[in-house]
Amino acid sequence: MSEKRRIIFHVAMDHFFTAVEEREHPQYKGKPVIVGADPKKGKGFVSTCSYEARNFGVRSGMSISKAWKLCPKAIYLPVNYELYTKVSDEIMDILRKHADKFEQLDIAEAFLDVTSKVKDHAEAEALARQMKREIYERERLTCSISIGPSKLVAKIASDFKKPNGLTVVKEEEAKGFLAPLPVHKLISIGRETEQKLKSIGIKTIGHLANYDPNVLTQVLGSWGTLLYLMALGIDSSEVGEKSQTKSISREITFEKGMSNFEFIQKALDRLSEEVHRDILRQNLFFKTVTVRFRYENLGTRTHSKTLFYVTNRLQDLKKMAKELMRVYLRSDNKVRLVGVKVSNFISTEKQKH
């Protein structure tokens, strides 16, 4: 008996933040809209931009000052997370009810396993269209859906037709579909790995798929094998709800390097308070505290300490952060960034047992 082929959807809302803003303010439609940091302050990033803004060369992730240079006439808006989260929750509810298994990736993206809901690709396409229709009717927003045999293929395919796109890649087409694409399209291949692969002559996913996996392992360590499988389109990872929170952190970058001990201490206190609020909200108890310093000349250092008990108390967090700072902070170098992180959680759920 052969395993039933999986049918996986990747759903991505089209330029989500600006689309919501345009819906709320119809007068913005057809104009370049940029959601992100305040360009007057010159610091920070473009979070999302409309297609009209993209025509000026603006991209998400770009520094806001660069966006300002490219398109000073654009409508610049701050990020209204509360609103976007509310809209996102509604959309995710629509998607969830069509899926056997559901996994939200971020505020605007999700994976669905719909294997038992459809009997072939024609039905899968019809389902995708129906979902698009429901989302549009309820929220007046469009999305792009890609259908694939795995999360890997569906996610990569979602770049192909945007906005309001629908892309299908069948299992037998997966290898050929991936082959001509550059390796960085594979998730977890960034700058570093791309360079390493380039140095042994690998530029496309097809090159990777035809390479000797032994050599890949020598160059990249144990996950060379994993990459090789990905290049062949093989990905058996399941669609599933996100696992529990592993860490909570806050950090802040100063305008200039600081050496004033008290100033840094105060910043750490404030960050600890913010982290603590999150801990209470999520009902978590932590064991490990990490502080992070970015120095002007030394790069970034992290220092952590693990308690032999769990706690959720602000005073414990502040005390540990302060201790780590006392022991490790280099007084001979100016600090550009400080951060506080807690991890090693025990949830209250588990504690009941």
Next chain:
DNA sequence: TCTGGGGTCCTAGGACCC
């Protein structure tokens, strides 16, 4: 080219236990 901030996962050595 390092612009910010929030995460996840992996590696590797050392401590410690059996």
Next chain:
DNA sequence: TCTGGGGTCCTAGGACCC
């Protein structure tokens, strides 16, 4: 005391993602 092997936890750093 170091002879092996295996496992887990702690700490630090790095790559990568959105």
